[in-house]
Every structure is written in structure tokens, then in C-alpha cells.
Amino acid sequence: METHLDAFYISGGRPLRGDFTVYSAKNSALYLILGALLTREPVVLREVPRLSDILAMCALLEHFGARTRWVGRDLHIEASSLVTTDAPFALVSPLRASFVAMGALLGRCGEAHISMPGGCAFGPRPVDRHIKAFRQLGVAFSEVKGDFHAQRSAPLSGRVVFDAPTVGGTQNIILASALGAERVIIENAALEPEIADLAEMLNAMGAKVAGAGTPTVVIDGVEALRGVTYRPLPDRIEAGTLMLAAAATRGRVTLEGVRADHLRAVTAKLEESGVEVLELAPDALVVDASGPLTPVDVTALEYPGVPTDLQAPFGAFLATVPGTSVVTDRVYPDRFTHVGELSRTGARLELRDRTLVIKGGVLHGAPMHAADIRAGGALIIAALAARGQSTITGVQYVRRGYEGLSGRLSALGAQIRLGAAPVAMNGTGTYGD
Numbered sequence: 001m002e003t004h005l006d007a008f009y010i011s012g013g014r015p016l017r018g019d020f021t022v023y024s025a026k027n028s029a030l031y032l033i034l035g036a037l038l039t040r041e042p043v044v045l046r047e048v049p050r051l052s053d054i055l056a057m058c059a060l061l062e063h064f065g066a067r068t069r070w071v072g073r074d075l076h077i078e079a080s081s082l083v084t085t086d087a088p089f090a091l092v093s094p095l096r097a098s099f100v101a102m103g104a105l106l107g108r109c110g111e112a113h114i115s116m117p118g119g120c121a122f123g124p125r126p127v128d129r130h131i132k133a134f135r136q137l138g139v140a141f142s143e144v145k146g147d148f149h150a151q152r153s154a155p156l157s158g159r160v161v162f163d164a165p166t167v168g169g170t171q172n173i174i175l176a177s178a179l180g181a182e183r184v185i186i187e188n189a190a191l192e193p194e195i196a197d198l199a200e201m202l203n204a205m206g207a208k209v210a211g212a213g214t215p216t217v218v219i220d221g222v223e224a225l226r227g228v229t230y231r232p233l234p235d236r237i238e239a240g241t242l243m244l245a246a247a248a249t250r251g252r253v254t255l256e257g258v259r260a261d262h263l264r265a266v267t268a269k270l271e272e273s274g275v276e277v278l279e280l281a282p283d284a285l286v287v288d289a290s291g292p293l294t295p296v297d298v299t300a301l302e303y304p305g306v307p308t309d310l311q312a313p314f315g316a317f318l319a320t321v322p323g324t325s326v327v328t329d330r331v332y333p334d335r336f337t338h339v340g341e342l343s344r345t346g347a348r349l350e351l352r353d354r355t356l357v358i359k360g361g362v363l364h365g366a367p368m369h370a371a372d373i374r375a376g377g378a379l380i381i382a383a384l385a386a387r388g389q390s391t392i393t394g395v396q397y398v399r400r401g402y403e404g405l406s407g408r409l410s411a412l413g414a415q416i417r418l419g420a421a422p423v424a425m426n427g428t429g430t431y432g433d
Contacts, residue, residue, distance in 0.1 A: 041227030103175030181221030370394030
């Protein structure tokens with residue numbers, strides 16, 4: 001079992017080659033797990049990645065009174081009776097997605113008491129838009145020192161208008177409205193595929209959710225939902241990370257089990273830089289970076305733009321491309337925790353007013369520490385491309401978003417192993433000033 005004292009040891013400079021099967025999406029599975037709270041019947045989620053975030057969400061469900069168990073890679077959930085609607089800080093602090101339990105509990109029980117969630121520390125991700133949306137539907141809210149209590153006195157009905165699209169906010173309202181509500185309309189809803197995935201599972205359970213994946217979502221509440229067996233959609237962030245790793249190492253990788261239509265923005269930017277991306281089928285594509293590459297500018301946006309979760313991995317790839325590239329994040333403008341660590345490889349980086357200017361070139365192995373999930377993905381990409389040896393600590397963050405990554409990269413020819421982390425001068429097992 002990996003611990004916070006683990007490290008990746010990578011000998012870089014080798015092109016990745018071979019076939020890589022993409023796992024199902026953590027960023028969808030987390031909310032499908034919460035959807036299981038809306039039925040008393042069993043729910044089976046197929047091929048779920050056994051990541052620390054998933055395990056944390058299972059622990060939260062068990063606190064509510066649900067039962068979870070693994071059968072191979074399938075997650076079985078049974079929530080026939082719940083014993084509490086109180087989610088304490090110790091259980092919600094590991095991940096931001098836990099706040100969306102608010103909607104599931106409101107839908108099932110009519111009330112919820114949840115502490116301010118935690119997650120990766122790369123900038124504020126406020127829940128204000130969630131609370132404002134619930135209040136538009138008549139939900140009573142109170143807050144004391146970061147603990148939120150929500151209660152509805154009648155079935156939800158009405159219209160929610162988000163000031164800006166929010167994935168978690170859209171999912172929260174869908175979960176709160178699917179069961180026992182009248183008609184709820186969401187305007188300026190988030191467009192991410194994970195929204196449509198949640199709606200598809202709920203509809204398979206008997207819900208009536210229309211328009212998910214468009215700016216307007218309409219939910220007509222039903223009296224009860226039944227159980228379901230469902231497989232989450234493929235992980236577009238894992239797929240994008242591997243596409244960028246293949247490009248950074250000048251390799252050729254076939255990705256299988258993907259949704260190519262969910263990766264259009266990533267594909268377009270890679271092709272603009274000179275990487276060849278061939279779509280073999282709707283669920284398979286080839287990334288070939290054996291030709292000459294040129295710098296590009298990348299802006300992370302809401303879907304269907306380049307995902308913010310791939311902003312850091314894109315920066316790592318572009319650090320290997322000669323010339324000047326510019327990376328901007330319009331979703332989380334402060335999401336640049338990787339920059340200082342990436343610069344240890346010799347990458348020439350300058351952060352100007354929340355915009356990263358990259359002058360690409362040859363990278364060299366270095367000790368680095370990941371401070372969040374996608375920063376970890378970025379540092380691994382850089383280490384795979386760099387000449388020489390790299391050591392990456394902060395494995396606990398990587399483990400939240402990528403399952404079995406060292407073994408799967410080794411199958412592509414990477415020289416990477418997981419081992420005990422060296423102890424730095426400060427005795428923390430991490431690197432940094």
C-alpha cells in the first residue's frame with residue numbers, strides 16, 4: 001500500500017510506446033456513488049477505480065448508514081436505511097465532492113448538515129453558488145463556523161439560474177430534485193460529461209432528468225427510484241494525461257476505452273503543436289509525437305474547452321517543446337502549484353499575473369514534490385521526458401486521481417518504480433524550501 005512516505009523514482013528520456021487502457025472516471029464515480037443514496041435498492045457501479053477519493057466517499061456513505069463492498073473492481077452500494085444526515089468535518093475534509101452529498105441528503109431525507117469540504121489546496125472553490133441555488137428553490141440554509149445546515153419543508157420546485165456554470169452545483173441540484181420534487185429547471189448549467197453521466201444513471205433508476213449536458217436541465221421529480229447496475233464513463237483526465245505524456249516523451253501510444261468526443265479540445269491543441277492524433281474508433285485513438293513540434297498557447301476553460309485538470313500536465317508537455325508557449329487557467333486562475341517544482345528540471349517558467357509563460361527545451365531529472373493531484377500528473381510527465389533521474393514525493397496526491405500508474409506506465413516502457421521516499425534535510429520526506 002502506498003503511503004505519504006512513498007516516492008516515484010523515474011529514469012526519463014524514453015518514449016512511451018504501446019497500448020494503454022483508460023479506467024472509468026473518478027470525477028464521475030464520486031457523484032454516482034452519492035446518487036446511490038436516492039434509492040433503497042442495491043446499486044452496482046462497474047469497473048470503479050479504487051482511489052483514495054473513492055474510498056473516502058464510501059466512508060462517508062457508510063457514516064450515513066449505507067453499506068458498501070467491493071467485488072473485484074465493482075462497487076456494491078446498499079442504502080436501504082440511513083441513520084444520520086450529519087457529515088462531520090473529519091469525513092468531508094479529504095475531498096471537495098463531499099459537499100454534493102448535500103443534494104443527495106436533501107432529496108432522500110429533506111435535510112443535511114455538512115461541514116465545509118476540503119480537497120486540493122490550489123485556490124478557493126467556494127460553495128456560495130450551491131447555497132444560492134438551493135435558496136432559489138426555497139431550501140432554508142444556516143451556517144455556523146463552516147458547518148452548513150440545509151432543510152426543505154416541501155418538494156423542491158422552481159428555477160435555478162447560476163451566475164456561472166458550476167459542475168458540483170449542477171450535480172447538487174439534480175440530486176436534490178430527482179426524488180420527490182416537482183419540476184426544477186436549471187439555467188446556465190455546467191456542460192461537463194460528468195453531468196450527463198449522472199443524469200443517465202439516475203434516469204436508468206427511473207428519474208426524469210432532461211437536457212443534462214446542455215445549458216438548461218429540467219428535472220421532474222418522481223416518488224421513488226430503483227436500483228441499477230451502471231458503469232461510469234471513461235476518465236477523460238486520465239486519458240488526457242497519457243496523451244500529454246506520450247507527446248512529452250515523443251512516443252506513440254494507443255489509448256483504448258476512451259471517449260474521443262470528450263477529448264476534442266485536447267486533441268486540437270496537440271495537433272496544433274504537431275502531434276498526430278488518429279481516431280481509430282469512438283473508443284480508441286493513437287497519439288504519435290515522433291515528428292517536429294511547435295509551441296502553442298493553451299487556455300483552460302469549462303467544457304468543451306481544455307479541462308482545468310489538464311492545465312498543469314499541458315504545461316509540463318510544453319516545457320519540452322522549443323519556443324514560447326503561454327498557459328492560462330480561466331477556471332481556477334491560481335492553479336499553478338506545480339510551477340516551482342517543475343522549474344527544478346530546468347524548465348524556464350515565468351508566472352505573470354496568473355499566466356504561465358513557458359520557454360521550452362530540454363529537461364533534466366530532479367527531486368520534486370506534488371502538492372495536488374494534477375500537479376502530480378504534470379511532474380510525472382516532466383520526469384518521464386527529462387534526461388536522468390527524478391524523484392517525486394507527494395504520492396498520496398497522485399493516488400487520489402491515478403490508479404496503479406507506475407505499473408501501467410512501466411508497461412509502456414517507462415522506467416518508473418514506487419519505493420520509500422528519501423528523507424529530506426528537514427526530515428519531512430519532502431523537498432522544498
